[in-house]
Amino acid sequence: MLETRNLDKSFGAVHVTRDVSLKLERGERRVILGPNGAGKTTLFNLLVGELTPDSGSVHLAGEDVTALPVSRRARRGLSRSYQKNTLFDGLTVEENLGLAAAVHAGHATQLWSDSLAKPEVREIVREVAEQVNLVPHIHARVSEISYGMRRQLEVGVALATRPLVLLMDEPTSGVGPEMSKGFHDLLNNLPRDLTMLIIEHDMDLAFDVADTITVLNYGEVVFDGLPEAARGSKLLKEIYLGSWEDA
């Protein structure tokens, strides 16, 4: 479904992504782990087209999309959430979701009718709002909801484009334990054929939802395999996990 071949990216002298090749099957849920600064977010940016790789290619559903701009890739079913909230701050939760749904439904540039009033758009908004537990706040503006809720909306907006492939950048960071659990349920309720790539620092969640795990370190894929294997991996423990509880 989503594949990268030998992706490379440097910022000046900093080599951030090194020869990354990944392959996600349809419906696969893969979690990316890695220490801070390993290049996870950068990989996402390369996948969706916000950055252009120095070399290598990105393939979506079998097609080379490396040359396509962000918007074209998105229309082909690639959607992402951001590590740092990237929302429509002055608008309400409903409008945030509606804008995303409208693009998906193809009403975003129509001149003759209101995209947000379309039944199919409203339907998506309702569903997604339920999924991310924001129904009670549907009319609140982004600036009026707490940070945690905004994190959920961040995922919601990505979901509202009804993607084929969903990339989530630390969806639960800044979200309390209760909502974290809710997020777990959310993932379980998503269609099984949705391909997902998740960056996550919450190990419990990661091992719980992942079909496969990729570990990045200094921009390089240092582990690629099943969660069980990852759990036992000494390397992972060394570079990433540790545990303050052991202290």
Next chain:
Amino acid sequence: MFRHSTLRYITLALLTSLALFQAFTAAYFGLEVLTEILILAMLVVALDLVAGFGGMVSLCHGALMGVGAYAYTTVSVTLGISPLVAMAGAVALTGAAAWIIGAICSRSHGIYFIMATLAFGQMAYSWVFEAPIFGGDDGLGGIPRLDLGFLGIDLNDSRSFALFCLAALGAVYGAAVLILRSGLGRSLSGVMHNEQRMRALGLTVWRVKADVFGLSGMIAGLAGALAAQHIMYISPGLLAWTVSGEALVVVILGGLGTLVGPLVGAAAFVLLKHELSAITTYWHLVVGLVLIGVVMSRANGIFGWIEARWGARLDRRLADATRKSAPEEVLNDA
């Protein structure tokens, strides 16, 4: 995102009746002033459309209006084609020019966008100023008004022309509302609030910007064609950047992003200007101070101020309403 609140409907109704009253009772100079307000109102609606709802603060809308005026004049006077066709041509041409400007400037933001549009405006100004076919600095005269004789209307009569402009403004306002409520308008609002996210959702951002800028340009072109007919004489001064600057002042004075506000602003500005210039030649000073005062009051222009007061009362009445008024942003994850 654009909404028509009760207050906005009330204001619109009030403005319309005032305009109608004025149109039927005013003496000669009153009609002149009314027409001036109506044409300026069209221009500022066009500007509010892009600036207030798309974050595209344009400093070339005066020039676009000038393009409309010159296009109308060239087609109707120089080429001798019927005014109706000339008007349609002016609107189409200005729209096309605006679309191109919008497309080219779509990558710029903030002050850079302002300056990029200014550059295009100034290019048009210099060109018109220096091209002999446009009469240079001396301008062009003898501009005919639209012939609505078949409807029994003589637009050469000031009253009829004022009413005609009022009708045109009504149509323009309606069109602006339709645009803002359309999918395109909604997407525009998304682009204004977060362009990056809109792109990530799959929207071709530059197209949306260019399309709305083009539509706004068509309105400016219409205003230009009407301005040419109103004054029956045009000169390059019409395209000067100060005209765009003044339009921007009017939009802010009235209330950016409210669509109704700019109408109020246009009336307030023109009336203020006329009243003051009758009293003192230093009226710019007063206008400047008023402008500073309005902006400093932190309200979103005159209409924004009214809306805030009205909104507060509404809030009190609907104490249990979930909607709260806009909070201040402090250290947000912006």
Next chain:
Amino acid sequence: AATDIKVGLLLPFSGVYAALGNDIEAGFNLGLERFGDQTSAAFEVVREDTEVKPPVALGKAKKLILQDKVDVMVGIVSSGVLGAVRDMVHGAGVPLIVANAGNDEATGAACSPFITRMSFSNGQVNRPMGTWLHGQGVQKVYTLAPDYAAGRQMIDGFVQSFTAAGGEIVGQDFTPFQKTQDFGPYLAQAKASGADAVYVFYAGGEAISFVKQYDSFGLKTDLPLYGSGFLTSALYVDAEGPAAEGVVTALHYVPTIDNPANKAFAEAFTGATGRVPSEYAVHGYDAARALIEATKAGATDRASLANALRKVSFDGPRGTLSIDPATNNLVQPIYVYETVAGADGLTQTVLAELPAEKDPVNGCVMAPVSN
């Protein structure tokens, strides 16, 4: 008073030409004051600010005509404004005394029996200078002017007569109007062109910058500077300072013209304002005089004023003035003068008085005014 004449004064009191508007108004008031007792008519003046914006000016003109119902209008500084109000004035049949705007068309193709010009026309002030300059032995000239209609007409007027006299134009530049900060590049061009002299038209702020920069490059000695007299107008020659010394220009009025009428005028004007009168002041002064002459001839309303104004003729500070009935333009002598250092500040020495010439008709077809 037997008749009340309502006068609309249409001038820029703000914007770039505010100084001109103020001078014209001062001259006009002085004229009314001085000659007012010669007529039984009483004048009521309504003043409106045109801001040098044609649409604004047109609005104000309409107000004066339709609402204030003035009998006559006086003023108009810029040609653009004159172009804008022309049809209105002509259509409404309100006489207009033009107190500055010099575009040739206003008394040419766009002439009107209701528009009488008491100031000058662009060609008129420059044409005699072409012949005169050639007569001084200048063969090759480089010209400079701002790139707008008036600039081109002024230069064209000069070029016509200069080449007709046998002179050669070795180069021309039209600089972007009111956008040129630095004339250096053009001056270097002129210097490199091999011309004997430079002939320019600049006015206002541009004139000041130009004269100063011309002097700072030390061009005045090798490449004498000539021009239309606006270049060193009394209104702003002080701001040019010593840089203006020795510049020779031609205009229809110089404050130091030696005749009794001018002496009286200059004294009165200086007494009233503390300044030396400029050509703009004399436009206003003579406009008032013309108005009074017209009422003396019995004119009482718009039509009769229009007719009477066209026949006005008198001896004023500028010498003998008359209106050419074919165009309604003023016929007046032109003075060539040099700016020189005087006892207190700069003053003007008249080098030559060139005889009055009628402008060519330029396509003017004058419709008669029916009473």
Next chain:
Amino acid sequence: MLEVTGVASGYGETQVLHGLSLEAWAGRVLAILGRNGAGKSTTLKTIMGLLPLKSGQIMFDGKPIPARPFDVAKSGIAYVPETRDIFPSLSVRENLEITERRFGGDTPDWTLERVLDLFPRLGERMNNGGTQLSGGEQQMLAIARALLMNPRLLILDEPTEGLAPIIVKMIHDKLQELKSDGLSMIIVEQNFGFATSLADDVVVVGKGQVVWTGSAEEIKCDEHAQHTWLGV
């Protein structure tokens, strides 16, 4: 050392804190816990003078706390916001250098060298733009920056958000070190284990008020409180 009594505050018309009171003692670590949206960050912002105090009182060292953030900082309080707020147009080095100053803290001197020892990762990125850092690196930078102010009271809003466990552990150790050096701290955290292992005292905030107060040991045992107020 810091005493908050009956504080009401919020954003514009929206009131978030309704008479919140808590106290932080010198040399101790206070953890503020609570669900998303409970008002934890709002409390911190009010202390820092970023939000206006509508009623109530905040005393620092027995004196009313100044109203402006600049004066609050000068009186010896350093703040690491949840959004980190790294200056994007400054390089990492500049981000650190401009805060290197002393406002009379009595803890050991923090210098550029010492913070780079603490976060070696930052040393490798000294000339990068502030926001070119990864999320975790930005968190380190924000803490480093606050330490360079040599504060007497360090306020941290969710210091572990978005950090890899190994970094969390490292930060835990470093904060523990700071604590044993006698630095007073207030920490807002979602990470219950992290917070309770570091803190001496705990308050739990719910709906703009303090709903539970006690020691870290107490809350670790109080499953009811954990469940009701934290959803753990």
Next chain:
Amino acid sequence: MTHDLGFWTLQTLNALQLSMLLFLLSIGLTVIFGLMHFVNLAHGSLYAMGAYFGASLAAVGGYWLGFFLAPVAVAGVGVLLYSGLIKRMRRSGPMAQVLVTFGLIFALLDLTRIFWGDLALALDAPALLDGRVAFLGVEYPIYRLFVIVLGLAIFGALAFVLGRTQIGAMIRAGVDNDAMAACLGINVERLFFVVFCVGCALAGLAGVVAAPLLSVTPEMGLQILIPTLIVIVIGGLGSLKGAIAGSMIYGFVQTFGAVLAPQLASILIYALLAAVLVIKPVGLFPAKG
């Protein structure tokens, strides 16, 4: 064209002189505008005030009195503006700032007219800088050389302060996020006050330096505003490098445009501006971030 080398040297000096004049003007604007994110459209009016103060002071005590005191006087106006208006406007968006300073243009324009009248004032170059020197094979006015040297000197001084001292970084931090900067113990208010006043003083300096070259009229501020904005937008906001690059580009394009393509002189610079913004939407050397 059959011009000799001297001609081109002369034109290059002309271009340099215009560039430096614009640099003096735009640097104040870019300092305020880029560092404080404050859009001060009234910068041109401050420049005009500099020229007027200069002319008035010079009438009393000669050019040098004007040269040194006019910037101080304009900085004084800056103090008034800052405490009255700007301080309260800093946190509002750029739109509000554009508008307030647009209002200021109107107000200051009329105030200059009320105080100094509509007539142009004189300010002549001092005797010391009068006349011409032979330079690189051409005769060139000393005053113009003075402008070039002064521009370069100011450039050097600012490059040092902004690049080599922490003050520059602190200012930028305050620009990025003034609330956070204040939380870190930076006195943002005072810093901005100083920056604003320095920017105003630079505008005043530009005014008094330009006056002997140009004319001192009420409109001079409005006429220079657009070129100044073009300069900083081409160069990129908030960076010294941008201001100097933008000024040079403007100066050279304008000067050589006038020589080589006079018909296009008035459009050239706008076309260039548009082209730059299409290729680099934030100018050539924008401030980092």
